[in-house]
Each structure stands twice: as structure tokens, then as C-alpha cells.
Amino acid sequence: MSEAAALDGYPLQCHVNGQLLRRDVPIERTLADLLHDDLGLTGTKLGCSRGVCGACVTLVDGAPVASCSTFAFQVNGCAVLSIEGLASGDGSLGVIQQAFVARSAFQCGYCTAGMVLLTKALLDRDADPSHDTIVEWISSNVCRCTGYVLIIEAVQEAARVLRAGSAA
Numbered sequence: 665m666s667e668a669a670a671l672d673g674y675p676l677q678c679h680v681n682g683q684l685l686r687r688d689v690p691i692e693r694t695l696a697d698l699l700h701d702d703l704g705l706t707g708t709k710l711g712c713s714r715g716v717c718g719a720c721v722t723l724v725d726g727a728p729v730a731s732c733s734t735f736a737f738q739v740n741g742c743a744v745l746s747i748e749g750l751a752s753g754d755g756s757l758g759v760i761q762q763a764f765v766a767r768s769a770f771q772c773g774y775c776t777a778g779m780v781l782l783t784k785a786l787l788d789r790d791a792d793p794s795h796d797t798i799v800e801w802i803s804s805n806v807c808r809c810t811g812y813v814l815i816i817e818a819v820q821e822a823a824r825v826l827r828a829g830s831a832a
Contacts, residue, residue, distance in 0.1 A: 673687075673688030673689050673690050673691070674688060674689050674690070674691050674736075674737040674740075675688055675740075676688065676689045676736055676737055676739070676740050677740060677741065678739045678740060678741060678742050678743070678744055679742075679743045679744065680699070680703060680705075680744045680746070680749075681705075681744070681745060681746060681748055681749030682743075682749065685703075687702075689702075689736040689737060691735070691737060692735070693735065693736040693737075694731065694732055694733070694734060694735060694736060695722060695724075695729070695731035695732075695734040695735065695736050695738070695739055695744070696708050696710055696720045696722075696731035696732045696734075697736070698736040699722065699731060699744075699746050705746045705747075705748050707746055707747035707748050707777045708720055708722060708731055708746055708747065708777060709774055709775075709777060709778070710732050711732075711774065711775075711806070712732070713732045713733075714732070714733060715730030715732055715733030715734075716730075716806075717775075717805070717806045718730070718775060718778045718779075718782070718804050718805025718806055719774055719775050719777070719778050719805070719806075720732040720778060721777070721778035721779075721781045721782055721804075721805060722734075722744060722745065722746050722781060723744070723745040723781050723784065723785055724739050724742050724743070724744055724745075725742050725743055726743075726745075726785060726788060727785065728781060728782050728785045728804075745781070745784075746777075746781075747777035747780060747781060750780065750781075750784065759822055759825050759826055759829070760780050760783050760784055760787070760818075760822040761780055762822075762825075763818045763819070763821040763822035763825065764776060764779070764780060764815075764818045764822075766818070766821065767814050767815075767817045767818040767821060768814055769810060769814040769815045769817065769818035770809070770810065770814075770815075771809035771810055772808075772809050775805050775806065775807045775808075775809075778805045779802060779805050779807070779815055782801055782802055782804065782805055783801075783802075783818070783819050783822060785801075786798070786801045786819070787819075787822060787823055787826055791823060791826065791827050791830070792823060792827060793819070793823060795816065795820075798816050798819045798820065799812070799816065801819075802815055802816070802819070
């Protein structure tokens with residue numbers, strides 16, 4: 665890339681929630697800022713801005729990443745899924761989101777988007793995770809309100825519903 669091009673931005677082409685995105689992004693632009701500020705996908709929350717708290721978890725090619733510490737240019741050619749991408753076409757909540765609501769697995773809600781996306785990544789890899797596996801996965805997202813019990817129950821419920829749906 666030429667020096668002039670570097671000043672204008674880095675060319676980015678990726679899919680965000682299934683929609684093709686093409687634009688130039690400043691080299692220092694984070695994925696969280698791209699989603700939240702540029703695209704108006706405000707479900708992505710910034711907590712620590714250092715990639716430790718889990719509030720900003722987004723899925724990139726199915727893998728959870730801390731979007732606050734991932735540069736936007738790093739997702740070039742990737743599929744990005746934010747919490748908004750889990751809703752169905754008519755805007756209704758997805759299975760995992762419904763399980764979190766049914767179990768009241770949130771209080772302030774700040775960590776919820778990250779928890780839901782972590783749950784999706786986990787259940788995409790393991791349709792019937794053990795209690796210990798669930799605890800391990802969600803431990804990368806700090807929740808200061810719920811004590812995690814209801815979140816674990818929501819993950820278990822979502823897994824049950826998804827397994828039942830694939831068996832049908």
C-alpha cells in the first residue's frame with residue numbers, strides 16, 4: 665500500500681451480519697468502533713477497551729474475538745457477526761437470545777451481547793456442552809450482576825432447544 669493510501673485508510677471488504685461491507689478504514693480503527701460508531705450496531709459494548717472483560721465479543725468467522733482490541737483491517741475477507749445479526753429476518757429474537765430472556769440471565773445487560781455471542785460460538789462447536797465447559801467459555805466475559813448461575817442455565821436451555829430443533 666502506498667504512503668498516500670495509508671493516510672486515506674485501509675481497504676476493507678468483509679461481511680457484517682451477512683451484508684457485504686466495502687470501505688476504507690483508518691489503520692487504527694477498531695472493529696468495535698467500526699460496528700458501533702460507523703455502522704450503528706450499538707449492541708457491541710466497550711467495557712475495558714483492553715480485550716479482557718468480554719463485553720465487546722464479536723464473532724469473526726465463527727470465533728469469538730474482543731472487538732475492542734481487534735483492528736478493523738484484520739477482518740478483511742472475514743464474516744463478522746454482531747449481536748444484531750442473531751435476530752431473524754422479521755426482527756424476532758434468536759433461540760439463544762430467547763433463552764437468556766426466559767431465564768432472566770441478565771441484569772444491567774452490559775455483558776449480555778458478549779455472553780450471547782460466546783454461547784453461539786460454543787454451541788456451534790458443541791451441541792451438548794457440559795456444565796464445566798459452559799463455565800470455562802463464559803468465564804472470559806465479566807458479569808458483575810448475575811453471579812453466572814442464570815447465564816449457565818440459559819446456555820443449557822439454548823443447547824436443549826437447538827438440539828431438539830435439529831432432531832426434528
